Amino acid sequence: MKHSITMSALILCVVTTKAQTLAERINANNVTLVDVRTPDEYAEGTAQGAINIPLQVMDTQWTQLKGKENIVLFCRRGARAEKAKAILEAHNINAVNGLTVQHVQHLQKTNLLSKLTFSTEKPSTYFVKDGQDVRQIAIALGEGAVLKKHTTDVPATLIVTKGEVRFLIEEEEIILKELDTYQIPVDIPHEVIGVGIENIFIVTKGK
Structure with a gap:
């Protein structure tokens, strides 16, 4: 029985060709953190500096992320972020699944x-x-x-x-x-x- 893998594309930093770790991406100056949960969930608390583009509207609002080099998506458990990543990749925009809001918040604070x-x-x-x-x-x-x-x-x-x-x-x-x-x-x-x-x-x- 085969099991599918979702391969996240590596985003190259402007000044180096070495792939960054997730923690480095999240804490980089050029990061765009995107909370893909609902507006109500976003209002309850999110990662520092994150914007809200709910998964439900990502297929029409993806243009907000054109030209961004370091996009990290997250949600409650990671599933919605993975779906949002697929939508962006269909428009040739690379993004990384940062999994949950708690995980992103943690990596903002802890190495x-x-x-x-x-x-x-x-x-x-x-x-x-x-x-x-x-x-x-x-x-x-x-x-x-x-x-x-x-x-x-x-x-x-x-x-x-x-x-x-x-x-x-x-x-x-x-x-x-x-x-x-x-x-x-x-x-x-x-x-x-x-x-x-x-x-x-x-x-x-x-x-």
């Missing part, structure tokens, strides 16, 4: 590198968010380190924020690189192996 270590023997974890509805876990792997085979009881989204990992599921091996995302299916065993020297991915799932 995950200070919370994690890169062991070649075992994963390092940090709870980015552990709320009533959503749990987000950042996981770091050194080269060859393995997050052993396990399952999730609810749908989950994985996004690589640094490095590269091998994702093994149902006898299939998938290479996920920086800013690639993967929708993890329920109740199917999978494991993750670090490829680079320093690798970080974030798993977001509901409760």
Whole structure:
């Protein structure tokens, strides 16, 4: 059984050809943060400096983002941001799925590198968010380190924020690189192996 991957296009910085991590993008001077939730959700609180273009109107309001070089989309759980990203890509506009508003807010304040270590023997974890509805876990792997085979009881989204990992599921091996995302299916065993020297991915799932 094959599982689809949504590959986020890498946006090149004006002054360098090196891909930035998600945290670097969010904190860059040229970032355009776009909250794609409803106006009511946006009014309840959003990331600092974010504008509101709800998913429902993105297909007509996408022109607001023409010419922007560093667009980060987010919503409540990441699904609406992924749909908005697809709409923008259909108009040749690159964007990155920053997942949830809490995750973007957190990355505006905290550098995950200070919370994690890169062991070649075992994963390092940090709870980015552990709320009533959503749990987000950042996981770091050194080269060859393995997050052993396990399952999730609810749908989950994985996004690589640094490095590269091998994702093994149902006898299939998938290479996920920086800013690639993967929708993890329920109740199917999978494991993750670090490829680079320093690798970080974030798993977001509901409760």
